[in-house]
Amino acid sequence: MNTPISSIVAREKVAFIQAGWHRDIVNQLRNSFESEFSILSKKHIDFIEVPGAYEIPLQCKALAESEKYAAVVAAGLVVDGGIYRHDFVASTVIDALMRVQLDTGMPIFSAVLTPHHFHSNEEHQSFFTEHFTLKGKEVAHACAKSLELLSG
Numbered sequence: 691m692n693t694p695i696s697s698i699v700a701r702e703k704v705a706f707i708q709a710g711w712h713r714d715i716v717n718q719l720r721n722s723f724e725s726e727f728s729i730l731s732k733k734h735i736d737f738i739e740v741p742g743a744y745e746i747p748l749q750c751k752a753l754a755e756s757e758k759y760a761a762v763v764a765a766g767l768v769v770d771g772g773i774y775r776h777d778f779v780a781s782t783v784i785d786a787l788m789r790v791q792l793d794t795g796m797p798i799f800s801a802v803l804t805p806h807h808f809h810s811n812e813e814h815q816s817f818f819t820e821h822f823t824l825k826g827k828e829v830a831h832a833c834a835k836s837l838e839l840l841s842g
Contacts, residue, residue: 709766722826730834747786754794
């Protein structure tokens with residue numbers, strides 16, 4: 691894609707891709723992002739859900755190539771479930787998101803988080819619900835500021 695970055699970020703929509711796993715927690719990030727971003731930007735947000743974090747990068751690439759979006763925000767929760775799998779999933783997803791960003795020139799924001807020793811108990815659920823709410827606000831600010839800086 692040879693479209694100038696300033697032309698990409700001028701588009702009217704932002705895509706928000708969310709992994710379906712641990713939806714109850716990841717929804718907090720999405721809701722927080724939507725609320726905060728609507729204050730910071732007039733861009734419309736399209737929401738897309740994929741099965742898991744591993745599916746985010748390919749969907750992100752498809753959205754970038756669609757030429758409809760100024761940016762893509764990716765959100766997910768990759769947990770350490772006791773099997774040595776989360777490390778390679780998380781690093782693969784983050785590396786692929788960076789590759790999509792650099793290959794397409796479209797800003798890609800990662801809110802794909804990998805907490806250490808997450809368990810589905812009440813204490814962890816409560817902590818990460820609050821943490822994901824904070825991260826939604828942070829990624830909204832990062833997205834809005836980056837779009838402003840890249841607009842030329």
